Amino acid sequence: MSADISDELRKKRRKWGRAGGKVGGKRRLETMTRAKRVHLAYMAGLQGGAPIRIDHARVRELRELGLKYREIAGQMGISIPSVARILAAQPKAKR
Numbered sequence: 001m002s003a004d005i006s007d008e009l010r011k012k013r014r015k016w017g018r019a020g021g022k023v024g025g026k027r028r029l030e031t032m033t034r035a036k037r038v039h040l041a042y043m044a045g046l047q048g049g050a051p052i053r054i055d056h057a058r059v060r061e062l063r064e065l066g067l068k069y070r071e072i073a074g075q076m077g078i079s080i081p082s083v084a085r086i087l088a089a090q091p092k093a094k095r
Contacts, residue, residue, distance in 0.1 A: 054078055059086045 032040075054076065062072045069087075073080045 054082065054086065056086050056090075059083055060090055063087055 059072055059076060059078075062075065063083075067075070069080050069083045072083045076083070
């Protein structure tokens with residue numbers, strides 16, 4: 001803050017700052033209806049999850065070639081738990 005403002009104005013700005021923190025943020029989401037929160041999520045592009053960025057077919061293909069989870073993760077640039085999750089979600093082959 002600038003040193004050339006009065007103490008009175010400085011006190012007012014501090015008070016406004018404290019009050020301003022309560023206007024938005026978590027408190028706003030708590031008092032908002034569920035429908036309104038869902039609508040805002042859609043508008044922000046957050047509803048429905050993020051788009052898939054990992055090529056699941058390629059992960060399965062590498063596993064069929066006999067690569068280990070760690071090798072697949074290193075080659076694809078993803079984490080080992082991501083590899084495990086993708087492979088666990090694949091449909092089981094009929095025997």
